[in-house]
Amino acid sequence: MSPPLLFAKFDPSLTNLALVIQALDSHQVRVQALVVAQDSLNTLFQLKKGQKVAAIEWFSDLLLALALTSGVVLIYSPAENQIVRELQLTTSMAIADLHFSSVTHTAWCVDTNGTLCEWDVHSYTLIQQFSLSELLDTTESVTKLSTVLHNSEPALLVGTHSVYLVDVVGRQVVAQFPGHVQPVIAIEPAKYDADLFLTAAEGDRFINVYSISKNATRSVLVASSSIRQMTLAGSADLSVVAIVTETGSLEIFKDPLSFDVQPLEVSSKKKRKQLAGAKSKHCDATIQYARPADEIRNPADQSLFICAVTATHTHLHVTWLENDSLCRFDAVAWTDGDSFTLLGHKTITKAKQNIMAATHTVQGHDVAAPRLYSEQHTVITDGGMFQDELENLGDDDDETLAERLEKITGESTRKNGVSKKRLQKHTAGSLTVVLSQALRNNDNALLETVLINRDPTIVQSTISRLDSSLAVILIDRLAEKLTRQQQRFDQMNFWLKWIIIIHGGVLSSLPNVSHKLANLHSVLNKKASKLPRLLELQGRMSMLEQQNSLKKEILRGVDLQGEDSAEDDVEYIEEIDDAVEAGVLEEEEDEDDDDDEIDENGVDDFDMSDVEEDEE
């Protein structure tokens, strides 16, 4: 099996697939519905550290049994996603195989020592237990179990390197079927014909079809490479064997149990001599799953690794792993009811599934919520910025090849010159390199880091080493930043000043300079248009000041009359105020009121003027 996947088994009703996955240092059991949309079951159960799965078996549609190497059988319920029962083997040996018999409706379990147990799957009680070594004199350990009806009595097929038919009632070995040199990994009794069963062995390309009554191999199916999994289905008339090889491809044999078909090829290999008399045949059809041509990124996409296959009386159900984690399923009809439909090689293309999870958020933002306003990456300009089309036509669009060539060569020479110069001039006190980088690449963040500097010497040296052609762009950027945040003028001021001082000469010699500087002009214009308002404010302030001084003068006059020193005026009035508030003094109230009135009148007057001015 492919590295992460240890076991894969379809449940009897073909609604779920159980997977055992190696997850770091532990085993995971996953049960996944064949049709995700129909059945939302998709569970993941993490086994404890050290619990290694040796075999899995579905006891029913709802219960999965996990046989562990510690000699424990865990009964796992996918619906509840928990272990509902633990069965402990008395021998505490590692379990070699677990088998749920549809013949006896009990679970059979064998450990590596060859001890066989039969469990009742409803009450989870041990029905019987016996050791194979009592019956059999062999050192080979049991690797696979299966049950058949033999003479209308349930009998056990025990696979080691050979297969033994064990009468479970009489506890004796009835027959022995040698044939494999490797441990048997699959035994498939034919459901419609109790006489026949198929076996496959580890690392072996051959499937043996045995007849119990004849105690011999009836035929041999030959796969193209070692067999990993085998499934058998069909009726006496029409049957199919589908196998998955260790390369992950699917091979299908038509009518493996009807022996009147002429063998396609008689092998002359030595190994097969022992099978003399048995007919061998190669597969009739192969199915390959691949990505569509435009989606093939690596060789694995050309042939998807099939994890498991199972056959029903009409269909083959196939599964493979998507992204090494999620199973995808496909069903292929192998018969149309009375004839075999698969022949030859067939490639089925399956596009990578786009998992359409219902997204309720887009980048963390609720889809139902309004889309928020953001001007982070927005250019902000002013209505006064006027750019004529002529300029645009001049430099961008109608560039001849000659001009471009000239530009390229000119640029390269200039670049060389500049770089040399820069190397020579490079000092610690300048940010020219960073600044030109930011301007050339339209890198806003970088530009910010440069503009954050306010040290006049750094600004001066940076600007003085800046290429004049970049100065225009810098001016544009500065103007944009100013439009965005008016209050940053203080910071930008330094930079603007030095650009104009140092590059002013070059700027004024540029053609179309008025268009190039339109942005800056409009910003500065806007700034300048604040002047009338500032003057207005200044006027108001001075008026207030004068009113205040007038008030003081008047008060002083009053106080002089009341024989008080001019300097104590303010304090004294406050005290009076307090007193008035406390209700101690009453006579002074009138005066205070008068003061207030004056004050109010003053304010009123200028409110009026304010309104008038605004109206104007």
Add this chain to the structure above:
Amino acid sequence: MAEISKRWATSMITGGNPLVFTGPCSFPAVSSVDGKYSIVLLSRQIRVYLLQTRQCIRTVDMDMLKVVAVCLDPGNSSQLACFTKKDMFYVSWQENLAEPVVATLAIEPTIEGFVDVFKSASDCYYVLAENDSVLSVLSVDRETAKSCVLFQIEGAHEYAVSRNGHKLAVVLESLQALLYDLTAAVSAPSAKHTQLGFQDAIERTVESFAFPHKSVSCMAVSSTGIIAIGTLLGHINVLYGGSSTGTPKGFLRWHIEPVKSVEFSVDENYLVSGGTEKVLVFWHLVLDRAQFLPRLSGPIDRIFADSNRPDHYSVALRISEGALKIGAHELLVISGLDLVSRLSYAPVCPTFNSSMSKALNAARKRHQKIGGNVKSISHNITAKLTMHPTTKHMYTAQGSSVQAYDLIRGEQAFVQHIAPQVSTGKVRSEKKLVDPEVKEISFTTDGAWMATFDSMPSLNFDNLMSKNDTSYALKFWFWNESSWELTLKVVDPHGPGLEIGCILSNSAESFTTIDKNGGIRIWRPRLNNPLRAVKSLVASQKHSTQTVWTLRRASQTSTITSPVSACYAPDGSFLVVSHDNIAKIYDSAQLLPIDFAIPPVDLPIESLAITGSCLVITSQLKILSYDLVSAREAPLFLHVFARGMGNLVAVDTNKQLIAVAYNEWDTEAESSVYSTISVFSPNSLVPIYSTTSHKAIASLATTQAGFLFMNVDSEVGILSLEDKKKIAGIQQEDDISAQMNKMLINAQAAANVLFAKTVNRKVQSEQVEDSTKFTSQKSVDPALLLSIFNNVDGVGLDSLFEKVVRVSQ
């Protein structure tokens, strides 16, 4: 004449606003029993949404305006029981039937002041009614629709019933809050309801608390008897009924404005409250802890927890914060686990210039004063619609955001904020904060660019010098796959203080803006970074760098501020601009005036359009068409009087048709309006087609399929040619109704496949004796059958038939 008129047809596209139920228990979004579907009830449509995909899978068109309460039929969950004040009817929501109303029963005797259905049992419905502050609990038999009073209480001010229908909490005008246990009544079979005697039994269970009724704004009661009362002052009082010990009272304080709605979660561990703050507050009743879900898109009017979907909350959010009596609601279903929306339904939400009720009042007054034949509505009740040229979304401005409405799906596509706004609800003095307002929306002809214009008045807090300044911004947006991306913002695009009155575009690469002083400016795109521009030209990559729009042409402005409008000639060679009542023609390349005099009209021109060689001029007083080639007036001349007439005229330049809507106040029936939409050809005074309705039309727009109209209830319909194949086979794919159908079928199919199996498992047991009842009619769900057709390859017809029979049995 008759032959032609047959070819036009009027059909409604949208379902209208979600219903607003006054009762405490009904909500216009009902969850199906399995919680997978949401049934949204609109004023003229029932929409069924599959929650998982947020898709509408079925619509049932029917007039629902009179429905006051709704619940799932307890006997057959594929039917919806709807109650009007007089009768009840069953609607099948799960399948498309020729006649969606399965049965109608008149309630006998009629219930005065029907408010709500609070519980549905297998044999009867339990109903609340309020008449002259007498609150009654009644039962209505499911089969016979016989109503029967179970319990009455006088002087009820506010009331609530628990979700299971066993507790009734009432705040009386006599400063009392009472808690009743209705178990005796609601657990008795309906046959015994006539025997009465419940009044005493229920009154014996009363628990009384002193409580002032004046400040109560909303309340809820849990099935364990906890009463939550939201107040106008913002705090929530919790009265623990049924507890003999412990604290009988509690306060939950967070809201600063009136609490609009309180609701217990289904497990009753939480109390959920909401109000104008646009914040959903989850109060844990035991741990005394609160959680908040802020920044919902509108003030919360109703919160509803559906027992069929325990971990979700349905919320009704108010869209229009204006003075409309019953505001339109947006419905939102929020998952309680991640507080992310699972479903939202928002109706079309345009900005009407003034409300219908105001306009009607004014019209009535005028009628009383002048008398006689004055029927016109002088108020501007119109709203502006803009159609996107390629996506066919309808754009409407609402405050500082723009709603794009997908007419094909019949639901909102998205809402985009056009300007920064306060996303939290405004309370108290915050209401003085003004949000910017979007005034104009326009698209380039390829639909890739949108230009919007918004104005933002300065905050008037401290009598600042800038208090009368309004800042204007013209914004250029680029359609980036699925959303608009702001690329350029131009502050004061026509200079300080000048407001844009009209934006139009006649190509993919130009916008023309006209300010209210008559200045015209043309904007064209260019690449932002000149250094990059050269590179990208070489690489011929169009959108690799940022594109900005720059001003290329500007004309002189006058000093008079007045309404403007403009239109381009079909070939783009000239531009007609109207300022006040004068229209002038300009050369579109250089913006130089062309010496061609168009006679002035007497009132400001509201809209201009050119079809063929005819210039259609709409003023507040008349609509006239002027032939530019022969320089004289064309035959079409209509005398109207309505403000906002510009929105009520739509011109189809391709088909050379003009649609005009006109609203009249119906003097016969008070407070009702009579509206006419007529389609004219510019060369004839006789309308080609005319349709009337009793809802005032607020806007007309031109689409390729026909003329789109919207009425004042923001329902959208279309006037289109009936048989499109005969007229123009090419335009078939633009047919909105065909696309709608296609979409519905697809969504339905997806839903069916998704749930075929799960539905299959629910084999409902049917009682034999019920088979005579109409409510027991069960239909075979096509979804049941669909699963059979999975993997059908190679299955014989016989076995297929067998399978079908097995499923349908």
